[in-house]
Amino acid sequence: MKKQLKVPFWLRKFFLFFSLIGPGIITASADNDAPGIATYSISGARYGYGFLWIILLITVGEVLVQEMAARMGTVTGKGTADLIRERFGVRTSAFAMACLLIANTGTTLAQFAGVAAVGELFGISRYITVPLAGIIIGLVILRGNYKSVEKILLVLCLSAFSYVITVFVIKPDWGIILKDAITPTIKMEANYLIAVLAVIGTTITPWGIFYLQASVADKGTDVTDYKNTRADVVFGSVWGNIISAFIIITTAATLYPKGILVNSAEEAAMALIPLAGSFSSLLFSIGMLGASLLAVSVLPLSTTYAMCEAFGFERGLNRPVKDAPVFYSIFISIMLISMLFVLIPGIPLFQIMLISQSVNAILLPVILILVLILANDKNIMGKWVNTRLSNYLGYALTGIIFLATVALLVGEFLPAT
């Protein structure tokens, strides 16, 4: 029987709207996480509005990849890790899972670093903010009712609106923005290439694929309703990238004309104060805090599920700890390790994040190829195999990312002469 919720009508409508939108929007919002915001604000300050058209291209790529994941989840009812294990066996799974674990722990660490940075902007020590955030999120996930957890996640998604407001506070020239956004410009320099790759890397992520497919599979929607799921995924990707564009516009409108280069999101937030007022800076920080918390709520848990799926360990928050020891150990380890690393005095956070991003970058083409093979397997997908167009685009995307990654890694280890 239905619970009689005593919430105002408009609020109920609002939640209904979000319950229909579902996994797509949470995935896309969590993609704009702390490293994402850093990448966008750095790129905006360095390259101005000219960088916006890259976001258009990435939107196409993200829709392509996420649609495949959502389709696999709907058709098979299984997670990506399940399918990889069943189709490719233990060795491939073990490799993919090891990479996923390292990359996602690194990314979680980056979120806690984001929380620490926002706290320090307000003069609160990271030794207070990081453990507080970790313990609250950990408890909510482990002890909370999922229905309420999901509502918290959706509210965190809303924090992205702060970037939209920031832009309207700044009042940029929309004519120029539109013109620059649809005019492709390419700079043939290493830093530009790094920026493009970094933006791809924070938007199209291995964990995003795993998370989206698992949540779609979990919803158990029928294949006949796939149209709705696809709409959700497309809407989510477009929405996430609009937010990315707004972050770029924020720094492109303020920092770029003055030639102020920044190296992190918190520097960008500081630099905004004299140019756009402390209110914009405050909004910018709130957006980053929300995104970091959202990603921390989603990342460690989805990683844990993927690992337990692949190796057949008992899993699920509805199980007591003694029945699913591996599940809880992995989850708590990811949380603790990433929190502790941020708190070690004098730890080179930047290098650690660089390593985790490199692992992510190496993992991404591998996962994309596995996904493409799975999505083309008639035994798994039946008549829902990839269209020729998604295959062309998919392999092209994989190829571009692979080549750019190789170029970048070679460049990093062999300093340019």
Added chain:
Amino acid sequence: MIYLSQLIDQKVWDAFGHVVGKIDDIMVNATEKSVPPLSALVLKGAPENKNLIDAQSIASLWPSVTLKTDISKLIPYTPKGHELLLKQRVLDQQIVDTEGKRLVRVNDLQIARKGDQFFLTGVDASFNGLLRRLGLENIGKSIARTFKKEAKTHVIPWEFVASIEHDDPLRLSVSQSRLVQMPPADIAAILDDLDSHTSKALLQGFPNEELADTLEQSSQEVQQAVLSHLHPERAADVLEEMDPDEAADILADMDDQVSERLLTLMEDDDAEEVRTLLGYPETSSGGIMTTEFAWVPYTYNVEQALAYLRSSEDALEDEFMYYVYLLDEQHQLKGVVSLRDLVTAPLDQPLSKWIDDDIAYVYPLTPQEEAAYLVAKYDLMALPVVEPETKRMIGIVTVDDALDTVLPTAWKKKLPRFSGK
């Protein structure tokens, strides 16, 4: 013990030391339920009709795979349609361990020799099996030794394994017959872990009564998913088998049109009870009460009462019958007696001994917290629910249903995984 992972990619030798090929997969006879015999070796890269070697010609599998015959006199194997490819269809898949009552992944398969034949004996779902597949078994053993523990390989006998592949009707029916033996709550827990397609396919093959029992224990999502995929006639039959309060809970979550359709398909008296329950809000005592309870006419003596209970349908349907209620012709509540007191009393004693004007009861619209309070205050196992105007007794709130209302929802509702449901 021989494991499948140790055989895949092994060279097959004939009786004179010639290489016949490499093993790609192994076929067993899947109709044999407890220990299926191996039927053929599948060779890698050989043409379609020449790649199967009859398992009868195997001389040994370990330490090397050798045949009894010469390469020129190989016995080919013709599939009969009931074979199961172990690597392709079983290895790395999920299965239900009906003994351990959990969902596991097949890390390896154990093969044993008995006399002249080879058999599939069990499924290795242990961490050790995983290490063996990765070629790290020795490292695992030495780590285990340093911790003074033995590396355990737990093999689940094949007869306790239920495969859950929904596109193979033969294996599905074997699995169903094994799963039905498990307690409904355990089946429900496994279904929650399974992907939705498989859980639907599995449940649809269950007999109505077992399906009803399992659904009562399942999460709301599984209930809705399964019932909406059954034929309406069958869904109605399953709902009839369920306790009316459970059936009402499920129907209340459905679309109005769908639930109305199912109610018309249900038998009249079952549908009537459910309709009554559906009329009460969930937060009221009526929303959590059950309409099945044991009662006897208050004018009887103990002997008559016991005889009456034996033939009473209401009593048969009472879930745990802790109390027997004493009612008059208008079904008004006159008294209550515990079954224990009734059974231990002399046969000729009249029931009037237990008539009492001061029995705790609630109305259907009494908030359920109050029902829970009364149950706790008077240490009751069940609380009668009485209609306010006619004073007819229409149901009981049992202690477990009352407790559910005061426990935090997180404890009783199964948490879904991590996406929105």
